[in-house]
Amino acid sequence: MPAPQCSSCHAARAALRRPRSGQALCGACFCTAFEAEVLHTVQAGRLLPPGAVVAVGASGGKDSTVLAHVLRELAPRLGVSLRLVAVDEGIGGYRDAALAAVRRQAALWDLPLTVVAYADLFGGWTMDAVARSTAGSGRSRACCTFCGVLRRRALEEGARLVGATHIVTGHNADDMAETVLMNFLRGDAGRLARGGGLGSRGEGGALPRCRPLQLASQKEVVLYAHFRRLDYFSEECVYAPEAFRGHARHLLKLLEAARPSAALDLVHSAERLALAPAARPPPPGACSRCGALASRALCQACALLDGLQRGRPRLAIGKGRDEEGPPPPPRDPRSAPGPAAAAAAAGECGAACEGRCAQASV
Numbered sequence: 001m002p003a004p005q006c007s008s009c010h011a012a013r014a015a016l017r018r019p020r021s022g023q024a025l026c027g028a029c030f031c032t033a034f035e036a037e038v039l040h041t042v043q044a045g046r047l048l049p050p051g052a053v054v055a056v057g058a059s060g061g062k063d064s065t066v067l068a069h070v071l072r073e074l075a076p077r078l079g080v081s082l083r084l085v086a087v088d089e090g091i092g093g094y095r096d097a098a099l100a101a102v103r104r105q106a107a108l109w110d111l112p113l114t115v116v117a118y119a120d121l122f123g124g125w126t127m128d129a130v131a132r133s134t135a136g137s138g139r140s141r142a143c144c145t146f147c148g149v150l151r152r153r154a155l156e157e158g159a160r161l162v163g164a165t166h167i168v169t170g171h172n173a174d175d176m177a178e179t180v181l182m183n184f185l186r187g188d189a190g191r192l193a194r195g196g197g198l199g200s201r202g203e204g205g206a207l208p209r210c211r212p213l214q215l216a217s218q219k220e221v222v223l224y225a226h227f228r229r230l231d232y233f234s235e236e237c238v239y240a241p242e243a244f245r246g247h248a249r250h251l252l253k254l255l256e257a258a259r260p261s262a263a264l265d266l267v268h269s270a271e272r273l274a275l276a277p278a279a280r281p282p283p284p285g286a287c288s289r290c291g292a293l294a295s296r297a298l299c300q301a302c303a304l305l306d307g308l309q310r311g312r313p314r315l316a317i318g319k320g321r322d323e324e325g326p327p328p329p330p331r332d333p334r335s336a337p338g339p340a341a342a343a344a345a346a347g348e349c350g351a352a353c354e355g356r357c358a359q360a361s362v
């Protein structure tokens, strides 16, 4: 049976049915509609004011590739300028290839690219060194816990380095729905309380962050990349299979089979959640070491690094350094591994991770 006509242009044959609405569109009309919806998300949410210098968290994966491409299309209408900021976590066999994709995109789209590396920012620690330190096997569930916290910090540092006023990340509706599910499953009322909305406005001196693709489904992100013939990196991070997020993803797929709008419904649920005042996190202060936003004496990144240096990564998660006494002298992260631990000690990351495991709370 021949494909139906595109219901928008009525000229071409439809190439897809939109997963949620069932609307039959040709590739060109779908891409136009997708870009218009992202524009509406940004404008209605007042996410990026005219004149903003926007750091796009670029990982080479499909989400950040689509985000950078769409924002590049929309930049003249929004009146913003773009910078690509990529984070090199130091993950052998994964990140090098992903960064090569980011470099190709930057060259193709003529966008300035800055790469910031964990090793440079965090006293020599790479994710591979963290993995050795926390598990000895190099494949610990703890990796994403550490990586997410450090990645968030690295992206902030990179954005400041390029003079950005705003940060955008490529989280889509599925990422956000998985995060909501994870927070429910953990009973993490604090994260649920602050997890709604399209981003953060930049409390405590942090740069404002937002997620322009938050209302776009993963399927449509993939379709957009397909019809625009975007070149992206699609391998999974070597540490991702251990992540708790995989269970939430599986659960979401089951829910979507019965209710196709489940992902977006969860995103909107998180926006509307009104938790009791006691469940809300305390107002953030400043980290006593680096000055970043912190709900304890040390921010999460400083607490994690502190624990790694002390060879006590488990204690570093979920506890302020002020609870642990004075730090010992730093040790070389490339030397003998520290004690095993940390994996289940905390939530996963807050990164814009294309390894698909990250906790999408920017």
Ligand code: SF4
Binding pocket: 089, 127, 143, 144, 147, 148, 237, 238, 239, 240, 349, 351, 353, 354, 355, 356, 357, 358
């Ligand atoms: Fe980091 Fe993402 Fe890999 Fe986890 S999956 S270790 S958050 S890059």
